[in-house]
Amino acid sequence: MRRYLTLLGIQLRASTAIAMQYRVDFLVQGGLALFWISWSLVPVLVVYGQRASIAGWTFDEALVVIGWFTVMKGVLEGAVNPSLAAVVEHIRKGTLDFVLLKPADAQFLVSTAKFAPWRSLDVLGGLVIFAVAFHRMGRWPSPGAVLAAVLLLVCATLILYALWILVVSSAFFVVKVDNLSFLLLSIFDAARWPADVFRGVLRFVFTAVIPLALMTTYPARALLGTLAFSHGAFVLLGALAFSAFARIVWLRSIGHYTSASS
Numbered sequence: 001m002r003r004y005l006t007l008l009g010i011q012l013r014a015s016t017a018i019a020m021q022y023r024v025d026f027l028v029q030g031g032l033a034l035f036w037i038s039w040s041l042v043p044v045l046v047v048y049g050q051r052a053s054i055a056g057w058t059f060d061e062a063l064v065v066i067g068w069f070t071v072m073k074g075v076l077e078g079a080v081n082p083s084l085a086a087v088v089e090h091i092r093k094g095t096l097d098f099v100l101l102k103p104a105d106a107q108f109l110v111s112t113a114k115f116a117p118w119r120s121l122d123v124l125g126g127l128v129i130f131a132v133a134f135h136r137m138g139r140w141p142s143p144g145a146v147l148a149a150v151l152l153l154v155c156a157t158l159i160l161y162a163l164w165i166l167v168v169s170s171a172f173f174v175v176k177v178d179n180l181s182f183l184l185l186s187i188f189d190a191a192r193w194p195a196d197v198f199r200g201v202l203r204f205v206f207t208a209v210i211p212l213a214l215m216t217t218y219p220a221r222a223l224l225g226t227l228a229f230s231h232g233a234f235v236l237l238g239a240l241a242f243s244a245f246a247r248i249v250w251l252r253s254i255g256h257y258t259s260a261s262s
């Protein structure tokens with residue numbers, strides 16, 4: 001474990017150094033991140049402009065969901081997507097050999113190859129949205145609620161990472177998976193809304209198939225102190241199940257890899 005933490009630290013320092021090498025680009029990317037954080041609030045402001053609540057969620061409570069959406073978007077575009085997008089190119093060109101020959105777990109290496117440091121502004125933006133939402137409500141989350149929310153953040157990150165591992169694993173069997181990753185990114189935008197807004201098939205899909213509700217709505221409920229213990233356990237079990245399934249699929253998929261030298 002210590003060895004992998006050391007490797008992670010090295011990869012983070014390397015990504016930060018590369019990002020800082022072109023400082024104007026770094027500042028532009030940071031400015032764009034702040035713009036998209038502000039833009040993500042526009043749909044909620046428009047919808048709640050004429051209504052006091054939607055599906056039992058007030059505007060301030062919906063802001064907490066937006067805060068989690070902003071945090072998870074930062075995790076996705078800052079820590080998950082940059083590395084795994086590069087893996088698809090390695091598989092397509094047959095150059096994954098350089099990773100597989102290294103004396104470390106291949107899934108760990110491909111998952112930590114590249115980070116986008118400026119996306120950490122999304123995480124800070126999410127914390128600011130939390131502060132604004134609870135200030136407007138006139139109360140603050142209890143220490144137990146914060147602890148539960150942090151635990152669910154870990155679970156949500158595991159689920160998000162597992163979904164992207166499943167997408168990347170499909171690149172071992174099909175030539176082009178870019179459209180699938182773009183589709184998932186588009187679907188992920190639905191996580192900005194509380195899951196109760198959706199009905200019927202969509203609600204089932206966003207809870208069990210592509211579990212967006214487990215990434216934003218349930219952590220928001222935990223922070224608001226309204227999450228049932230059974231739902232928290234469901235998120236934990238869901239994260240473990242998705243992670244285990246993604247690991248199995250990755251190991252089986254890599255067995256079908258054909259290198260450039262084959």
